[in-house]
Amino acid sequence: MPGPDANGGTGPDRERSASPEGRVELRDRDVELLEGLLAGDHRALARVITRIEERDPGYRGLVSALYDHAGGADVIGVTGAPGAGKSTLVDKLAAAYRDRGDTVGVVAVDPSSPYSGGAVLGDRIRMASNVGDMDVFFRSMSARGQLGGLSMATADAVTALDAFGKDVIVIETVGAGQNEVDVVRTADTVAVLVQPGSGDDVQTLKAGILEIGDVFVVNKADMDGAERALAELEEMVHRRDGSAGPRGTGHHGPRKPTDASGGAGAPDPNGADDDASEWTPEVLETVADTGEGVEELIAVFDAHAAYLRESGELTRARRRRYAEEIRTLVRADVGALASEAIERRGGIEALADRVRRKEADPYGLAAEIVDPLATCLEDRDDPADE
Template sequence: MDGHDGDADTSATTAELRDVDAELVADLLDGSHRALARVITRIENRSPGYRGIVGALHEHTGGADVIGVTGAPGAGKSTLVDKLAAAYRERGDTVGVVAVDPSSPYTGGALLGDRIRMASNVGDMDVFFRSMSARGQLGGLSMATADAVKALDAFGKDTVIIETVGAGQNEVDIVRTADTVAVLVQPGSGDDVQTLKAGILEIGDVFVVNKADMDGADRTLAELEEMVHRRESPTKGLDTGHHGFETPDGPDDTDAETDSEANADRPTEWTPDVLGTVAKTGEGVEALIDAFDAHAQYLRESGTLDRTQRERYAEEIRTLVRSDIGSLATAAIDRRGGIDTLAERVRRRETDPYSVAAAIVDPIASCAGDDDETVTGKRDDAATDDRGIGRDDE
């Protein structure tokens, strides 16, 4: 099997690790940066056996705080991540950085032009930096990114920072990997702030107006403050002194005792911070790290972290299953002459798309133990029932 077929490498379980892979895992866990780099390369290339390696590392994960930094191009993400890494090192934390770059339309590789802005930590072995290709993913993330984060986590990094491609609302998939998400906005970005209203506002745990020394920064900060508090409650006052833990009805209700009793069993909610930074000088970086720490504490103490991790792993399982079944279906299509051949048969009215799909999927469903009714039949029934359209008797 070549690297291209790595995603179909379903046979490599932890128990079946080859000796060379088991040695690689052991070296990574012993703190070898060379082994860490080799593992991430295997992950990014989806090389044969990579799934077994990631599976073996899984039990050693869970110790790192994973922070996502996203925002529109030009917001200063790379410079800010560089300063964040340096600040974490100053307090004694080890850091891993995964910078997800746009993919070249010709080679599929990452475009690394912005990496020159991450030079201040060069030579520090406790800052491990890796630039990865977005692999064509709309949100700038791929499954390889999540697996690379696991490798850094298992290695023992205290903090892992993911810097994503600036791709607008499609960045929302970062929540599937990061525990805390920082959304960067440039001063005077009226259009960007409007875009936030359309979706990306929902994912931010901290909002950052970078380049806060520029004209328009105060206005952008105020707009974000208003948006954050409207997200929490359309009727809430705009007093921004509150931070962190908050009940859904807010802390300023008139009948405090009644609200206290009513809110006793309600989960607390996180009110995102809105901060200004000047990444070039490092201004505001310490306050930003404090906000990250506060959010991490909130996740642990509120029980939100357990819930989000379950949701994250559920989505990961679904993604892997869909990918594997898709690979099986693609192989089945190839065995039948390829998609162009099948499409030509449909064009000639020799068959129809539903029959072709059933011929491909039914054997897979049968192997999965679905003996009573084919998956395609179930979907067909569900679709017609939803529309209220009956099916012809067969």
């Protein structure tokens, strides 16, 4: 029986075989689909993302082939509590990016249906300003029960949009409070939205989401309480900047002092911090319904993207992201193999009954399942030595 995949479902298509170069083989029937995506065919892009979301056989070969063509897009995460106006703001952001000639991809991660696993759109109105514009590709995806609303499928969809050639990719996540930190692993720049007039929203930031924001936005700034929300956010950012360690420097860490050429230089040998060279999160106001403040928000996104490139932090952040993707996939695949081993032994309940009858113990049974996997890994030649 197949075990769980990276999204918590079953994984009959783990595509275990890989080339010596660390690639999953692309199936012959998928070559044409890949070529269509790379040639700018939006239908091919939609089909690839559907394959990714449904985890169809062969999807890993497709995603593996896309990595060579990805890495050029600015990836922006937009998060915040429900009701903060994320969908409307993303709509206006896409329209503003299009006005300046950028192509846009939007991945809207929705809560999962507990019955079907599909996205629950409810009454959300999507991309009303961009209907009919082929250079704005919108996709709503299910969160699939993942913390922070981001599943591995979402990260793969971003890779597909990036390889397709989208200039800007916006990820709109579910409002899951502290668990929303998962957005950091996929987005280069994170904007956290707060709705004025609700102290609970700002209080939620204190629980953990404060640390992931590069930009904080008081949306619906024409409502009562906007000035108070703005002042509270500015105070929280000030306190964050005054704290020690990575928590005081945004989710990308401190910016290193630059050398004479403007590139990233070595840290000060005396250990002194160059406060002017660190990214300080901005606090802005917007009124998404009218588009007020959207241009200013995009200017901050551009400034943060420039900071990431010039400081060298973009390279470091993407290295961390890829490392986390590798860990996630390995854990999922090893877990699936272990689940299959359990099923071959009669299932978890049968093993539990053996413990109940004093015929075995949990540690011994776990070793019985895992030891053969460990032995295979030990006996296998290290590819690096070949």
